Amino acid sequence: MKISVRFDPFKAFAMLNDVIIFFENLNSLDKFIWIVTCLTIFWVAEGIYPLFKFSYNKWKHSKVNFVLLGTTMLINVLFGIATAGIFAWSKTNEFGLFYLVDLPVWAELIFAVMMLDLIAQYLVHVLLHKVKFMWRFHMVHHSDTAVDVTTGTRHHPGDFIIRELFALIAILIFGMPIAFYLIYRILTVFFTYLTHANMELPIWIDKAISAVFISPNIHKFHHHFVRPWTDTNFGNIFSIWDRLFGTFVYSDPHKIQYGLDVTDADKSDELEYQLKLPFNKNIKTDY
Numbered sequence: 001m002k003i004s005v006r007f008d009p010f011k012a013f014a015m016l017n018d019v020i021i022f023f024e025n026l027n028s029l030d031k032f033i034w035i036v037t038c039l040t041i042f043w044v045a046e047g048i049y050p051l052f053k054f055s056y057n058k059w060k061h062s063k064v065n066f067v068l069l070g071t072t073m074l075i076n077v078l079f080g081i082a083t084a085g086i087f088a089w090s091k092t093n094e095f096g097l098f099y100l101v102d103l104p105v106w107a108e109l110i111f112a113v114m115m116l117d118l119i120a121q122y123l124v125h126v127l128l129h130k131v132k133f134m135w136r137f138h139m140v141h142h143s144d145t146a147v148d149v150t151t152g153t154r155h156h157p158g159d160f161i162i163r164e165l166f167a168l169i170a171i172l173i174f175g176m177p178i179a180f181y182l183i184y185r186i187l188t189v190f191f192t193y194l195t196h197a198n199m200e201l202p203i204w205i206d207k208a209i210s211a212v213f214i215s216p217n218i219h220k221f222h223h224h225f226v227r228p229w230t231d232t233n234f235g236n237i238f239s240i241w242d243r244l245f246g247t248f249v250y251s252d253p254h255k256i257q258y259g260l261d262v263t264d265a266d267k268s269d270e271l272e273y274q275l276k277l278p279f280n281k282n283i284k285t286d287y
Contacts, residue, residue, distance in 0.1 A: 020105070023179040023186070028077070031185070035069075038190055042149040042197035051200040051220070051253060054146045062150040064271045068140075069153035072160050079164040086171050087178045096175015112180040113187065114238065120167040121188070121236035126247075127162075129231055134162055135285065136278040142230070143277065145259040145268040147223050152196035158278060191237050195219035200253075210239050210250065217253045218242075225259045 090096050098108060128138040137158035144151045155163070171181060195214050209215040214235045222233040232249040235241050242248035259265050262283050267273040277283070 017105070019183075020109075020177070020179040023182045024177075026182050026186075028080075031189075032073075034186060035189055038193040039149060039153075042193045042199065046148055046198040049200050051198050051216070052146075054148070054198070056146050058148070061146055061148070061269050064269050064274055065144070065150035065154040067271055068155055068157075068274075069150075071157045072153065072155055075157060075160050075164065079161075079168070082168060083171065083181070084178075086168060087181075090172065090175040094175070095172075097173060098175045098177075108176070109180055109183065112174060112176045113184045115174055116167065116170050116181065116184045117188075117235070117237045118241055119170040119173075120163065122234050122241040122245075124163055124166040125234040125236070128159065129234070132285070133278075134159075136283075137162065139260060139263065139283075139285070140274050140277050142223060143260050143263045143268055143274065144223070145265050146198075147196060147220065147258045148198040149193050149196055151223075152192040156275065156278060187237055195236075207250070212239060213237060214239050218248075218250065220253050220256050221249055221251065223256065223258050225257045225261050229256070 098112075103111070128134045137156045140156040141151070141154050141159060144154055167181075191214060195216050196219065197216060199216055201209075201216055203217075206215045206217045210218050214233070214237060218233045218235075218239060221229045224230055229249060229251075232247050233239075233242055234247055239248060259268065262285050263277065264273065
C-alpha cells in the first residue's frame with residue numbers, strides 16, 4: 001500500500017498563526033508555571049543521571065538561588081511594563097527592521113529568535129565577562145561551586161538588569177511582534193535549565209545537540225573556575241555564535257571545577273556575601 005503525504009501550506013500557516021496567537025496571550029501565571037515545570041523536570045533528571053555527585057545539601061544550596069530567582073522575577077515584571085510600551089510604540093510608528101522587509105512568518109520568527117539570542121544573550125554575556133563593572137555583578141553567577149539546575153536562576157539583580165536592557169535594545173532595533181519575543185523567552189527558560197542541570201548525557205547525544213544548540217556539556221565548560229574555559233561558550237540557545245566568533249570549546253566535562261578562584265568557595269551559598277560580591281573591594285579581578 002502506498003501512503004501519500006501532502007504538505008498543505010495553508011494548514012501549516014494556520015497552525016503557526018494559532019501558535020503566535022497563543023503566545024500573544026501568555027500571562028504571568030503561564031510563564032511562572034513554565035519556569036516551575038522546567039525546574040522540576042531537570043531537578044528530577046539530574047538526580048537520576050548526575051554528571052557530578054555533589055556532597056551537599058541540595059535544598060540549602062538552592063535557597064540563595066531561589067531568592068535570586070525571586071528578584072529576577074520582580075525585575076522581569078518591571079521590565080515587562082517597559083517592554084510592552086516599546087512594542088506598542090514600535091507598532092504604532094512601524095519602527096524596526098521587520099517593517100522594512102517582507103518575509104514569511106516562519107522565517108521572521110526564526111530570524112527574531114536568532115537575533116534575540118545573539119544580542120540579548122551572546123553579546124551581552126561576552127560584555128559581562130569583558131567589562132569590569134559588569135563582570136563584578138556576573139561573578140555571582142559563576143561563584144556557585146555546585147552547578148545544578150537552580151544555578152540557572154542565580155543572577156545578581158544588577159546582572160539581570162543589564163541583560164534586560166540588551167533585550168529592550170534588540171526589540172527596538174527589529175520591531176518584532178510581541179509573540180516572537182515571548183516565544184524566545186520560553187525557549188530561553190528551557191535552555192537555561194537544561195544547560196545548567198547537573199545531568200550527564202551520552203557524549204554522542206550531547207555532541208549532536210551541540211552542532212546547533214547549547215548542550216549541557218558546552219555550558220558546563222563556561223562554569224570552569226579559571227580561564228580560558230570561563231571565557232568560552234557564551235551562547236544560550238544556539239552554539240553557532242560561539243562557533244562563528246571563535247569562542248566555542250568542547251573537552252572532557254569531568255575535568256571541570258566549578259566556582260571562581262577569586263571568591264570564597266565556603267560562602268557560595270551565603271546570600272549576603274553574594275549580594276555584596278560586586279562591591280567587595282577585597283576581591284581582585286583582572287577584568
